[in-house]
Every structure is written in C-alpha cells, then in structure tokens.
Amino acid sequence: MGQAEGKLQKKLKPRHISFMAMGGVIGTGIFKGSAETIGLAGPGVVISYIIAGLLLLVVMAAMAEMATVYPNRNMKDFVREAFGEKVSFVMGWMYCFMWLSVCIIEIIAAGSFLQYWFPAVPLWALSLASAAFIILINLLSVGTFGEFEFWLAGIKIAMIIIFIALGAGLIFGIIPSEHTPYLENFTKSGGFLPNGWTSVFSAMLVVMFSYGGSELIGLTLTETENAERILPKVVGNFILRIILFFTLPILVICGLIPWNEVGPESSPFVQVLSSTGLSGAAHIMNFILVTAVLSAANSGIYGASRMLFSMAAAGEAPQALAKTNRKGSPVYTLYLCAVILLAGALLGFFAQDQLFRVLMAVPGFVVMLVWICIALSQLKLRGKYPVKPAFKVWGYPYVTGAVILCLSVIAVMFLFDQQNRLSIGICLAVLLVLIVWSFIRFRGQRRA
Numbered sequence: 001m002g003q004a005e006g007k008l009q010k011k012l013k014p015r016h017i018s019f020m021a022m023g024g025v026i027g028t029g030i031f032k033g034s035a036e037t038i039g040l041a042g043p044g045v046v047i048s049y050i051i052a053g054l055l056l057l058v059v060m061a062a063m064a065e066m067a068t069v070y071p072n073r074n075m076k077d078f079v080r081e082a083f084g085e086k087v088s089f090v091m092g093w094m095y096c097f098m099w100l101s102v103c104i105i106e107i108i109a110a111g112s113f114l115q116y117w118f119p120a121v122p123l124w125a126l127s128l129a130s131a132a133f134i135i136l137i138n139l140l141s142v143g144t145f146g147e148f149e150f151w152l153a154g155i156k157i158a159m160i161i162i163f164i165a166l167g168a169g170l171i172f173g174i175i176p177s178e179h180t181p182y183l184e185n186f187t188k189s190g191g192f193l194p195n196g197w198t199s200v201f202s203a204m205l206v207v208m209f210s211y212g213g214s215e216l217i218g219l220t221l222t223e224t225e226n227a228e229r230i231l232p233k234v235v236g237n238f239i240l241r242i243i244l245f246f247t248l249p250i251l252v253i254c255g256l257i258p259w260n261e262v263g264p265e266s267s268p269f270v271q272v273l274s275s276t277g278l279s280g281a282a283h284i285m286n287f288i289l290v291t292a293v294l295s296a297a298n299s300g301i302y303g304a305s306r307m308l309f310s311m312a313a314a315g316e317a318p319q320a321l322a323k324t325n326r327k328g329s330p331v332y333t334l335y336l337c338a339v340i341l342l343a344g345a346l347l348g349f350f351a352q353d354q355l356f357r358v359l360m361a362v363p364g365f366v367v368m369l370v371w372i373c374i375a376l377s378q379l380k381l382r383g384k385y386p387v388k389p390a391f392k393v394w395g396y397p398y399v400t401g402a403v404i405l406c407l408s409v410i411a412v413m414f415l416f417d418q419q420n421r422l423s424i425g426i427c428l429a430v431l432l433v434l435i436v437w438s439f440i441r442f443r444g445q446r447r448a
Contacts, residue, residue, distance in 0.1 A: 043254040044193035048203040053243040062378035068390040082377035086438040098366035099304035104344030106297035127345040152295040167252030209364035308333040361423035368411040
C-alpha cells in the first residue's frame with residue numbers, strides 16, 4: 001500500500017550507481033550509433049569520444065561537489081537552488097521527455113533484435129513484451145532493481161571486454177586469421193582523420209547522444225547512503241571506464257575493418273564478429289544487443305520515474321506521483337511510464353522508421369541543455385555554499401566556464417544540423433510549451 005508522502009529507500013550501493021549509469025550510457029548509441037560516428041570521422045572519431053568524456057567529467061564533478069554541500073538532494077534540486085523553480089520545472093520535464101524518448105527507442109530496438117530469433121512474432125508484440133519486462137523490474141524494491149541492473153549491465157560490459165580482447169588478438173596476429181591487419185587500416189583509406197578535423201566536431205552530435213545517461217548518477221543521490229562521500233570516488237572511476245568502453249571497441253572495429261566499409265545496415269560489432277568467421281557469432285552478438293538495449297531502457301525508466309517523483313515531491317507535478325509502495329518504488333510514476341511505453345510500442349507498429357529518426361536526435365539535444373544547467377548551477381552556487389564542500393571542481397571558474405561554452409557551441413550545432421531539423425523542432429516546441437507553462441504555474445509566486 002502506498003502513502004501520500006512517499007520516501008525512496010536508501011538501498012543503492014556504489015557498484016549499483018556506477019553500473020546503472022553505465023547501463024544508461026552503453027546502449028544503442030555505441031552498438032548501433034558507432035557506425036554513424038565512424039562514417040563521419042573515420043578512426044579519428046575516438047578524439048570526439050575523448051573530448052566528450054572530458055566535458056562529461058567536469059559536469060559529473062560539478063554534481064559531486066554540490067552533493068557534498070546539499071546532502072539528500074538530486075541534480076534537479078541543485079538547479080532549483082541556483083535558478084529557482086521555473087528553470088528547475090522546465091529542466092525536470094525536459095529530462096523526463098528525453099528519457100521516455102530513449103526508452104521507446106530502446107524497446108523498439110529490443111523488439112527488432114528479438115525478431116532475429118522469433119521472426120514470426122510481430123515487432124509490436126516483442127516490443128510490448130520488452131516494455132512489460134522492464135516495468136516489472138522497476139516495480140521491485142530499489143535494492144533488487146539495483147542488483148538486477150548491476151548484473152544486466154555487467155553482462156554487457158563483460159561482452160565488450162571480450163570483444164576488445166578478441167579484436168586486439170586478431171589485429172596483432174595473436175589469434176590466427178586469413179589476414180593480420182596490424183595497424184594498416186588506421187593509415188589507409190584516407191588515414192586516421194580521412195574527413196579532416198572538422199569531422200571530429202560533426203561526430204560530436206552523435207557522441208553526445210551516446211554519452212547521455214551518465215548524469216543518472218545525479219538522480220541516485222536520494223537513494224544512496226552517504227552519497228556525498230561516495231559520489232566523488234564513483235565519478236572518477238566511472239568516467240575512465242566510459243571512455244575506455246567507447247574508444248577501445250571503436251579502435252578495434254576500425255583496426256579490423258577499413259572505416260569506409262563499416263555499413264549502417266547492422267551493428268559494427270556484428271560486422272566484425274561475422275568477418276572473423278566464428279561459429280555462432282551472430283547469436284552471441286544478438287544476445288549482447290538485446291541485453292544492452294534492455295539495460296539502457298531499464299536505466300531510462302529509473303531516470304524518468306525518479307525525476308517525476310522528485311518533481312511531484314516539490315509540487316511541480318501531480319501529487320499522486322509522489323506516492324511509493326511498501327518497497328519504496330514510486331509506483332504511480334512507473335504506471336505513467338508504462339502507459340507511455342505502451343503507446344510508444346504501438347506507435348512503432350504504425351511508423352517504426354519515422355519514429356526512430358525523430359526520436360534519435362531528441363536525447364542528444366536535451367542532454368546538452370541538462371549538462372549546461374548542471375554546470376551553470378555549480379558556477380552560480382560556489383560562492384553561496386552554506387558549508388565548505390568536501391570536494392571541489394578543479395580550476396574554478398575557468399574550467400566550468402570553458403565546459404559551458406563548449407556545450408553551448410555543440411547545442412547550437414544541433415540547431416543547424418539539417419538531418420535533425422524535425423527532431424530539434426519538436427524539442428524546441430516542447431521547450432517553449434514548458435517555459436510558458438512554468439510562467440503560468442508559478443505566476444505570482446516568489447522564491448522562498
């Protein structure tokens with residue numbers, strides 16, 4: 001039975017936090033999106049991933065710093081503290097919009113991968129089954145959810161490590177094959193940066209989509225014991241792992257297949273394993289892909305439901321969404337997410353290709369806005385902290401300011417990207433509606 005003033009359980013451990021955030025990041029973006037980034041910048045796309053990783057490091061460090069000053073609060077609370085309820089309200093709803101878009105992408109992707117084994121079952125039915133599975137996991141206790149996501153993301157990460165080791169063995173001739181490429185694929189077909197340095201920045205649009213979800217750590221703070229002490233340690237380890245899990249597989253892919261032969265029709269991971277001639281490689285890779293997208297959807301539902309719960313608790317969303325069940329799960333926010341996932345799966349039945357194209361660019365753009373808000377909050381709050389932070393972002397205010405500038409430039413690049421014009425138009429329309437709604441919602445109110 002729920003209660004009006006629900007409380008989230010503090011059951012998440014450091015390993016749960018790290019793997020949940022990695023689960024949200026390592027999904028369609030790397031397994032499918034890497035084909036697009038390699039096509040844009042060739043092997044040199046690893047530079048895009050490293051630059052984005054460094055930007056992400058500062059954003060995450062800013063969250064860690066604010067968490068040591070404002071315990072038992074999440075990233076939306078930091079934005080509220082810095083800029084008031086209007087900005088917090090708009091950012092919170094945009095973040096929910098982003099994660100629900102991601103979840104719809106992931107469950108439709110899961111359905112399409114499952115069709116490899118069940119070709120007679122329609123896509124919408126497999127997508128619905130995937131959505132039901134994810135909602136069920138989220139309705140379990142917070143500790144059980146964290147444990148499940150730890151293992152789900154763990155399988156995915158283990159498979160990436162095996163892929164890196166196998167690929168490196170093939171590249172350097174440790175594992176015998178018909179042709180040992182060594183490093184020749186990094187220098188031929190135009191070299192390491194075949195499309196010039198500008199392509200590194202063009203690829204950033206897709207890379208930011210791939211890295212979106214890392215800030216999930218900022219929503220786990222209210223469900224983690226001693227978050228203010230644990231978070232700074234988690235952030236450093238997490239960033240290093242993320243950069244390695246993105247850059248090393250891409251170096252393996254480009255080392256085994258010439259960059260201009262990586263096709264968009266299937267995952268580059270599948271193409272590499274198929275080219276090795278390993279028996280059962282396609283089945284193994286399909287299992288990894290299903291695990292990856294289900295894990296990403298699992299983390300996405302967590303992100304959307306916790307943000308909605310936080311907003312309801314602050315009076316920025318219907319009060320019923322602040323209700324929890326006996327296990328400490330925000331049950332009504334999960335029901336709302338379930339309805340939206342159901343609608344998304346049915347939309348996939350009518351317009352799968354169009355839905356994919358429209359939704360894919362939404363997360364990248366919204367992630368930019370969220371990261372900018374987090375960095376701006378740290379920049380504004382540093383001089384007003386009620387207590388001395390136990391952890392500080394390096395080079396304040398110059399490092400934070402430089403990151404805000406870089407993220408703003410990438411966000412503007414999104415606006416002028418012709419391929420994503422419809423998606424960005426939808427994002428801007430939603431943003432405008434939320435801004436108007438925030439003025440109506442908080443009309444006549446003053447910040448306490």
